[in-house]
Amino acid sequence: MKCAMELFEALATTRAIRRFRPEPIPDDDLSTILFAATRAPSGSNRQTFRFLVLRAQDAETLAARQLLGGACRAQWAAKRDADGYNADRRPSPGAVRLAAAIDHFVTHFEKIPVVVLACLDRYRAPSPLEGASVYPAVQNLLLAARALGYGGVITQWHSAVEPELRTLLHIPDSVAIHAMVPLGRPMGQHGPVRRRPLTDFVSDGHWGSAAPWLHEPEGVRHTTPGLPRPVDGPE
Ligand SMILES: Cc1cc2nc3c(=O)[nH]c(=O)nc-3n(C[C@H](O)[C@H](O)[C@H](O)COP(=O)(O)O)c2cc1C
Numbered sequence: 001m002k003c004a005m006e007l008f009e010a011l012a013t014t015r016a017i018r019r020f021r022p023e024p025i026p027d028d029d030l031s032t033i034l035f036a037a038t039r040a041p042s043g044s045n046r047q048t049f050r051f052l053v054l055r056a057q058d059a060e061t062l063a064a065r066q067l068l069g070g071a072c073r074a075q076w077a078a079k080r081d082a083d084g085y086n087a088d089r090r091p092s093p094g095a096v097r098l099a100a101a102i103d104h105f106v107t108h109f110e111k112i113p114v115v116v117l118a119c120l121d122r123y124r125a126p127s128p129l130e131g132a133s134v135y136p137a138v139q140n141l142l143l144a145a146r147a148l149g150y151g152g153v154i155t156q157w158h159s160a161v162e163p164e165l166r167t168l169l170h171i172p173d174s175v176a177i178h179a180m181v182p183l184g185r186p187m188g189q190h191g192p193v194r195r196r197p198l199t200d201f202v203s204d205g206h207w208g209s210a211a212p213w214l215h216e217p218e219g220v221r222h223t224t225p226g227l228p229r230p231v232d233g234p235e
Contacts, residue, residue, distance in 0.1 A: 004147035017151025018105035020184030036144030040137035052117040069109035084230030094228025113184040194223035
């Protein structure tokens with residue numbers, strides 16, 4: 001397989017993409033992305049991750065897309081209000097930008113070229129740890145998409161309509177849906193992800209002990225944890 005992009009560049013620039021251009025993802029690219037996803041590790045190599053791809057225009061798929069779009073809009077409307085993204089709460093510039101991206105995402109949800117449901121085909125009773133056998137595959141999927149110039153975002157807004165979704169798409173009870181990942185060509189630019197400094201994440205030897213051997217690449221910019229603060233200063 002040709003090398004699409006340097007791995008470390010992909011790791012450093014795979015950020016959440018919520019605004020998509022309308023052009024479809026060609027079969028070959030989608031297949032390559034899913035191949036990469038399915039090379040991920042899983043507990044005991046049971047390979048229980050599964051992907052349900054919503055891209056066709058048949059009535060069931062369209063109904064599922066509408067159901068999911070409605071769930072996204074409802075959940076975001078509640079979060080937008082509860083978390084202070086609305087104008088009356090003096091949102092910070094970062095929060096305004098994020099809210100605009102999510103507004104666009106939920107408004108245009110049905111036009112997103114591909115929506116992938118990342119699932120787990122359970123072989124034992126539900127466990128709080130079972131997602132650990134799905135999310136490596138989801139991150140592989142996002143990295144492969146990035147390498148080919150596509151983008152996406154992990155979301156969990158499908159959960160509000162899960163029973164109806166299962167019925168529509170014939171998803172058996174034995175299958176858990178762990179994430180909904182839209183994919184497509186980004187409207188804006190990919191860019192470097194921003195996180196806390198490397199030293200905030202790593203202890204050396206015992207908890208809280210600094211690791212003097214850590215170093216970051218030149219020019220890395222940081223951010224505080226969490227989404228951009230909705231409110232500037234005390235209310
Ligand atoms: C487990 C998980 C659940 C998430 N759920 C949502 C979601 O429901 N809606 C959404 O817009 N983004 C969701 N995200 C995306 C995160 O907000 C995003 O990955 C994070 O803010 C980092 O974004 P960045 O890589 O662009 O910096 C989720 C991410 C993860 C890992």
